[in-house]
Amino acid sequence: MAVVPMQRINICALKKDRKQILEALQRKGVIEICDVMKEGKVFHKDDVSDTASQLTKNIQTGQKALQVLDEYAPEKKPFLAFLNGRQEVTIEEYDLFRKIHPSASRIVKRLVTLDKMIQSDRAEITKNKLLLEAMEPWVSLDVPMDFEGTSSTSAFIGMLPNVWTEEKLVETMAEYGPVEAQIISVIGEQTCVFLLGLKKHKDKIFDLLRMNGFARPMNVSSESPAKQIESLRTEIQRLEDEIAKSIEEIEELAKNREMIQFFVDYETTREEKYEVINRLLQSEHTFVLTGYIPVTEIDTLKAFLEENFDVDIQLKDPSPKADVPVLLKNNSFARPLEGITEGFSSPNKEEIDPTSIMSVFYYMMFGLMFSDAGYGLLMVVVCGLILLKFKKMEDSWKKNITMFFYCGVATMFWGIMFSSYFGDVVDVVSTTFFGKTVSIPPLWFAPTSEPMRMLVFSMALGVVHLMTGLIMKFIQCVRNGKLMDGIYDAIFWFVLIISCVFVLMSSSMFMNIVGLTFILPSAVGNVASIIALISAVGIIVMSGRESKNKGKRIMKGMYNLYGITGYLSDVLSYSRLLALGLATGVIGTVINKMGSMAGSGVVKVIAFIIIFCVGHLLNFAINALGAYVHTNRLQYVEFFGKFYDGGGRKYMPFSTKTKYYKIKEN
Amino acid sequence: MDNLGIVLAITGAAVAALAAGCGSAVGVGIGGEAASGVISEDPSQFGKVLILQLLPGTQGIYGLLIAFITLTQIGVLGGDPNISTAKGAMYLAACLPMAIVGLFSAIKQGRTSVACIGLVAKRPDQFGKAMILPAMVETYAILALLVSILSIVGIGGMSI
Known part of the structure; x- marks a missing residue:
């Protein structure tokens, strides 16, 4: 019904148990780690940020791989599937993943590589298509584009603005004749021409052509245009085949989607753990962990730790000045509104949790403003069915839907009071x-x-x-x-x-x-x-x-x-x-x-x-x-x-913040 | 003109729906522009920015509400549409708060929504606060709605 009191907890244990203890704590998710003690001669912090950043990178590649899968092999999700919550796995399954980790990592990398290949192939195709477009007007030219003439003739291959005919071209060049002119093609307001003149007039002809706006084409090559076009087409075909093959491989790999999701979750969990290791004070054989724990959780955790490991646990009330995190706990009627309170701000140390008092007014006022028995019934039925059908819903969804369920009840009540039925x-x-x-x-x-x-x-x-x-x-x-x-x-x-x-x-x-x-x-x-x-x-x-x-x-x-x-x-x-x-x-x-x-x-x-x-x-x-x-x-x-001013800090325990799988506590 | 009363009253109803509707259209419009920008970066924010975009839409509904109550009161929707000039003028006056306040508050609320959409884009966790700020502007539209409703219902009972 209020803010759960917190205690400071110090756990001192042997370093050989570090992994097991941390993983157990993470799964229980009841301690918010804080570092208050300073490093000393004996105790100091270990820097594992390299590993942590490697994990962050793995998570990003994993997510990228999932994006790739979603793009090329989208998964068909049933309607409202998001309400099902995360799938549960046992600790054993989780631990076994270490064995498949390398192969998952390989698949993830392969997917990202395939995506990159597809991207670069696509860029290449676009480039080739542009070249092809530029070459197409020249297809009937039967000499290479860089043909400069024979021993006594000079060739000019290029484009002239406006529409030209062979006669007109010959006429223009009459002064430096004889010339052989050939119109390759006319595209819009551009004419592609091939002009052959005597070598001794080379410069004169060129000047005259230039005055008429002559321009040589770009990308001249030593192959004839027809051949060049042919090879461009084959290249594009090859790239398209390659893309198709990549997509096929991605689709083939799509059956590993769950493994990749697990991979992301696994790495996320490890990243979180390494972040905590970074903050632990460690001596040669021991480590100390400090944090806040809700009093309701102390007994179970203490019993669990003392039974399984050699640990020393100290508990004390937090000092009045300490920045203690706030955890709200209310009965099932007011609990859905905790999010509303936290949306404003968590209560600070001097304040009481207003959620339970607010809940009565909240539902009543919502009902008054909506006040229609028909709409209320609709809300109650829809939210009720969802709550019944999806038992494993994520907590935040459950809170929201329960809230609207109660709001619906209030709406129905006021609708009947005021006689409003649709x-x-x-x-x-x-x-x-x-x-x-x-x-x-x-x-x-x-x-x-x-x-x-x-x-x-x-x-x-x-x-x-x-x-x-x-x-x-x-x-x-x-x-x-x-x-x-x-x-x-x-x-x-x-x-x-x-x-x-x-x-x-x-x-x-x-x-x-x-x-x-x-x-x-x-x-x-x-x-x-x-x-x-x-x-x-x-x-x-x-x-x-x-x-x-x-x-x-x-x-x-x-x-x-x-x-x-x-x-x-x-x-x-x-x-x-x-x-x-x-x-x-x-x-x-x-x-x-x-x-x-x-x-x-x-x-x-x-x-x-x-x-x-x-x-x-x-x-x-x-x-x-x-x-x-x-x-x-x-x-x-x-x-x-x-x-109410708020300003408290929300309780964020060290826990598994996975996205796809929930690790089930035995 | 014998029928000046009904003309004035319908003008009032039309102005309420018109001005408040225009205001909401502008407000929701600029909200949508900002919202689509956010979605292009982060599609998962769709639900939140959609709500913020819709907030300035209520004024248009209030305008419709006033127009409809007026039309029922003066008997256009079934009944005897025969009211005195004075009464018609009163209906027109009663519609004006909703029309004018609706127009300006919806535009201003739209601008607040735009700012709050920006806020949500940067800090999605602050959605609760982002939603309240545009709602503050709407208070005045609600007050105008109230005055308009009470006046229109009151005028119905007068015998002028």
């Missing part, structure tokens, strides 16, 4: 299809017809929520031996707010606005105003008590009293309970109405069913998101704002 589907269906209006009356009242009443209820709930926050603050102060602080900072405010509520309730104007029929007698109002005044004075005098200067203290107190406007806006903030609740209900009604408007006869029924399903799914999604976010907000901002 909006007003009962009324609409009975009216549209059976011609007779049947409606389920609300157990309490319908917020759509009495929004003011719902608003008052929301704000009243808000006041209760805020006051609970103040009480939590008081309890916290008392626990830390600061009774007076608790009275000044929590009780004064508590009394002030409550008496203000009484004053309001005795004023007929206010009661008229909110539409409540009863009015407290004015005597109650008068007494309440006096009490409110006293507590306000108390706040002015006491809340600035850390200031020595009297004037400053009073000024500070008055400023703090101004904080009452904060309470006003806090209470108003709970109006979102009404707004979001109405949003769910009214949009549901809109959907039903739209569904009932289309077509007639059988078409009408089909249209209604389609619109009903799609519309309500949408409404469900958007409003579930809204309810979740705003419930969190009310807890984080309004509730936690009153007493």
Whole structure:
């Protein structure tokens, strides 16, 4: 129900048992290692960071190999498979892996190499295809591209801008004739030409060609274009074959997927262990391990270690200054919300775990904002089925789904209270299809017809929520031996707010606005105003008590009293309970109405069913998101704002942080 | 013009759905741009950034809600669509908080979402906090929604 107390544990043992002890501790996952002791003459730290970084590298290659497998030989996973949790293996199986480790490592490396080969082959293919594209216009040229002419002639092979014909070319070159011109091909606005002239006019012809924009092609080779194209094509074919072969080999290796996953897990576990070894203090024959352990785990661990090894275990309470990690433990009703608390921040040393108190409000407020019996039932059924079917689910998933299960129950409860069943589907269906209006009356009242009443209820709930926050603050102060602080900072405010509520309730104007029929007698109002005044004075005098200067203290107190406007806006903030609740209900009604408007006869029924399903799914999604976010907000901002700062460090034990397999403790 | 009342009231309903919807479209749009950038780097963050992207979408829903309540109240969706000019003007006024606050808060909330998507990209573990920051902006849209709903329901009962 709270923060689990921690103890400092020192374990001193023989070095020969180091591996077994560390592996046992890692599997049990109950100690958070910390290094507080300094190195001395006898004890010093071993540097194994080389091994650790080798392991990190192995993990990365292993993950890369799995990625390669996923790319070329994807695994077909059944729907919702992620809820199955990790597969369990025994310690024996785990230890046996050491024997297959080398072959797994080989396969991993081979996969990564194959991937690299495929990549480079693909790059090569792209390059060759570009070359091929450049060569294709020259395919009908029957001399090599670097042909320069015979003993008395000069050849010019290249491209001219614009479209040229042989006659035009000969005509242009007439001055330096005779020339032989050949148009190889015309591509777009480029003409590939072959021109043969007399060697003595070589420079002149070249100059003239240059003036017309002549350019020699790149990559001239001594083979004829047709041959070159041929060899490029063969090369591309060869590369493609090679890729196909590589992929085939990857697919063949895909049967080792589980082995590779195990490899990654195995190396991850070892990496974690080596990180711890790095922090151990070791002498020649012994080592010392220090850490934090939850008191609930001490006895089992101590018994286990003392039975199996020669160890010396010392336990002591952590010093008040120590940065003790925080582990939350709650009953099964509040446990799913631990994540919500930790999402804000773990409690610091002076705070109590707010999860269990919060849980009541959390589920209730979620239900109020979602408030539809149909949606609630949907949540309960879906989450319930998942919880039943996937027993071995990972803890974080289990927490979330259980949370939504309880939220669904609350949603159903408020839906029945307010008579909302998929909006007003009962009324609409009975009216549209059976011609007779049947409606389920609300157990309490319908917020759509009495929004003011719902608003008052929301704000009243808000006041209760805020006051609970103040009480939590008081309890916290008392626990830390600061009774007076608790009275000044929590009780004064508590009394002030409550008496203000009484004053309001005795004023007929206010009661008229909110539409409540009863009015407290004015005597109650008068007494309440006096009490409110006293507590306000108390706040002015006491809340600035850390200031020595009297004037400053009073000024500070008055400023703090101004904080009452904060309470006003806090209470108003709970109006979102009404707004979001109405949003769910009214949009549901809109959907039903739209569904009932289309077509007639059988078409009408089909249209209604389609619109009903799609519309309500949408409404469900958007409003579930809204309810979740705003419930969190009310807890984080309004509730936690009153007493909770957080800032504690979450407990991170030395454990096996595997991804695919879970090692089962015998 | 005899029917000025109904014209004004429908204008109100339309403006609420229109402005708030536009705001949400802009907000969700910029959120989506940022979210797709994050997903290109780390596809596993899809669930988280999707929620952050959707946060500014609620204003559009609120606008729709107001429009729908107004339409039901004035009898456009079945009933007698005959209301006085004064009442029509009041409906128009009642729709304005949601329309205007919805428009601006959705855009600003979208920008907060973008910033928080960036936050989640760097620190995925801080999702809880990243979700709350855009929700703070939405408070004002909710307050506007409240005023609009209460006014519209209240106007229905008046005999002017």
